[in-house]
Amino acid sequence: MKPAVVALALLGLTNACQNASAAEGYEISGQLRNAAAGTTLHLAELTSSQFVERGTAKVDAQGRFTFKGVLPVKEAVYQLKVDEPNQVLLVLDNKTHLTLAGDAKNLPASYSVKGSKDSQVMQELTQTLSASRSQMQQLVQRYNTLKQAGRTDSLPAIEARANAVQLGAARQAKAIIRRNATSVAAGFATLTFLSPDEDFAFADSIAAVQQKAQPASPFTQALAERLAPLRATAIGTEGPNIDLPTPAGKNLSLKSLRGKYVLVDFWASWCGPCRQENPNVVKAYNEFKDKGKGFTIYSVSLDQKKENWEQAIAADHLSWPNHVSDLKFWQSAGAAAYGVQAIPQSFLLDPQGKIIAKNLRGPALEAKLAEVLK
Template sequence: MKQFIFLLILSLSVACETKEKPSFTLQGQIENPEHEYLLLLEESNIEKKETTFIDTLFLDEMGRFKAEFHIEPHFYRLIVNEKLSIPLVIDHGQNVQVRINSTDTKIEGSKDTDLLLNYEKFRASSLERLVKTIRRKITEENQKPNPNAKLIDSLGKLEIHNYDLHLEELNAFINSNMRNSLALYPSSIRWKGENNLAFYDSLVLELENANQNYKIIERLREKVTRLQQTSIGGTAPDIKMNTTEGNEKSLYALHDQYTLIEFWASWCGPCRRESPVLNELYLTYKDQGFNIYAVSLDDRERNWLHAIQKDQRTYTNVSSLEGFKTPAAYNYAVTALPMNFLIDKEGKIIAKDIHGEELISLVKELF
């Protein structure tokens, strides 16, 4: 009997010692919290804006919390209150500590979160320097009694050009600082460009070789695959969406020699400024087999219809009024506007992301 008890105690001891270690730990303290709890969400799909509830973290009387998780590394968001949420990229084995007071938020224990925060800081600086300064000049000119149309057009082209430079700076930052980090996932929402496909593929391949088959890495591989499928030479996926009259219209039902698939929105300044170019191209070449299939990423019907009428967009206009949650935007890996794809009658993509004079010259050459 004594031997049985001894073996039972020994087996329980071994079981305790071999208990699975948590994937990561999350702890911290909130000064003067508004609620008695925090919410932890998984950013399941950043392009579709899908989140998954993970857990409720209750605070003690001192505002402290601690929780162990046996889940995959991923991109998470800690919801503190209606105004404050904290992005966290947590890898296996990390002990993440969060301290929040009235003036500051400190996060320690996650190098991947540090990388993401540094990336976001750099991104904000780059966007301000290259893009927002131009946008303010356009706004200032538009507010004058007699706006200079040529100046606005010139600034609009510069805005599009500078946004591409901004994305190049982000890629350079990623290459220098973020390789083999799960923080690549939140950065991937701005992955774009024919010339960057090999670079993005190499980033994902490094993660795949160094880690288990995490969902977050699968998302990155899916993103690269969609970019590859919608690159020049690829076949454009069909789109079926409702027109302004509420009737479903398929992209493949157009059967034109060439069709420009245009992703736009009423709130997108560069998109709206390109309306005259699109109208001219359509009116000039529609009888020769040129069409435009305009996919709006608006989420308010009134704004969408008003913009169509004001800009005199007489070609095919469709929208699901879901914003960037629009399935076509996901299938075409569209995360920024304006964006377009020029396809031939077989649906082959022959050009993409071309605007202004470059677009005019290409269509003229085709006809």
Template sequence: MKKLFFTVLCALPLLTNAQSPAKPTIQVKGTIKNVKDTIDIVYATYAANGKRVTDSSLVAKGVYSFKLSLKEATRVQFTAKNTANKKAKFAQKNTAAVFLEPGIITVASVDSFSNVSVKGSKSHIEFEKLNLASKPYESKLEVLYKKYSEYSKNKEKAAMDRVEASIDSLDEIQRENVYGSYIKKNPSSPIALYSLKTFAGYEIIVEKVEPLFNLLPARLKSSPAGVEFKEKITTAKLTGIGREALDFTQNDTLGVPVKLSSLRGKYLLIDFWASWCGPCRRENPNVVKVFNEFKDQGFHIIGVSLDQPNAKEKWLKAIHDDKLTWTQVSDLQFWNNEVAKLYGIQAIPQNLLLDPNGKIIAKNLRGEALGKKLEAIFSKENAKKDEKPKGK
């Protein structure tokens, strides 16, 4: 659950509900007072039917409203903008995260749009408790992120590694002390599942996440969001270290089907990426270096791209520009890529390392970690080859 790793991914938003009824069940009455910025529209972004949805409301005399069709407690991100100032950059002060539930809810912003008070939502009260408990950790993490950024600019690798270790350690403590602890104490809370998803992040560690999921009451487990999350746990079990990689077939750049199992016999990296993903493109030089170093020793890569429909040229150009000379496949279906869905991929870049028999032996090896892992593997392989046969 490395915090730094997941802050530099292109990620599918973590959804907090998966189904909505036909008629509006939530009425939001919003007011804006004493805010310096001119605001003429407010956007509400949330999840419905497992998809990200964005609604909008015009602001008139400091008032806006929404009617949403949601029957589960749902985290909604409100964003305020001035449509006349198209060059204005995104500002954190112009966003507010609110937990809504069926009923009439008032959201009042005073002095700053993000400074909200909410009435009518018990879920939001619990959400504020989580935010308050997280604040000390987030403050410390923010300082560490700034240090990491400074060291990164100066290319101080040793210092970067030290800070990354501190970030990972603090993140683990935060997850356990804030989100894990909240679930254990409040398994019936309307935001228990949200807390569990935050605890789990984009890579579900089954042995940590499943026991907490089992604490939830039947009504939450059987809710649309609960059923969806249970499916993710099941997928994580099937794609964990030690399991045989799930077989798949997808077309390469020439439209020729490539079957994963046809590549057995070598150590194989399944690399999930996309041409539009900045972190993926920045990681590609590392992968190229490792591939060129070990390709003649029994190492290969199959890249699975989450490029978008009608973006084949962009995919091909990225392959050429980044000098990715290994096998590349994609169905050009963005986050609906069949292989990504099969493996439960919710953020990229991500990868899985397979042994010659197709068994998963490592996951998410980035930067120098991939090279070190392969160096250790092939050192052992070469040592075995150099051993002289023993006499009878």
């Protein structure tokens, strides 16, 4: 799950500017607990790549505040911020009149809004994900404590719990989005709170609703653009072929491995998370390579230097023979074919070359292989 504030800066959205009539305007009024008199609140609009401040308000001695004015766009996502840890997202237009209440020291988990259906959807999503993020932080702390104490036998249970928390949060978020699929907040949340490339079918279904319900929303446009390159690698489609050089200089085609289950694994020697995941991939390969119809790995490196690539293969004991790279970094033809924008990333293909799973890690990869290689 992506933290909203980080994800927002990466969206590349374009808001269509539209002047509001002089008679229109928005108003946000509210009251915050634990906010000292004179505390400045900031209201900022999400533009193409950042939040742009549109107004400020002072809290009075009773914690009350009011924002009022005319917005520069028809409808957009805004951030109301006390400070960095205490900020929330609202959906505003020039007819919005909403009230907000909460604890200034714990705003994301405590706030409530009235008067804006889209902002209420955003509140429900924010608090669902805030709860899961709190659980994850506790699990990470426990994991690190046990690891430092050498109690590695307890770590798999914590990893399993963390996976369950993430899956549960994703299910809850999807349920909220599905119930409110016609709202602007649904398009925004599908882009920022979920991962369209990991759940293409769900994101595509929301995009179809948004195209009809919110055709002018910048999030509808951004979601359509994000999904377009993912159609080639949706679950159930035939994985695009890759034909790149091995370390020996001879091209090896992905299609040549038909008949086995194949993990198409995108990685690089310079990628820390990739190197950390490699022991899990090695373990899965050694356990399943000779079972059922067979399992192998087709590793596509985004390295630039051949010597670094080869040294990492040896150091990480990547013993399967199917290693390819055109040494073109992010311009890799293989990465382009699969729409890869971050690594590690992987796709599991069945013996007919169809994609049956994506981005399986550790126990999840082993569980899937155990299921299909009976």
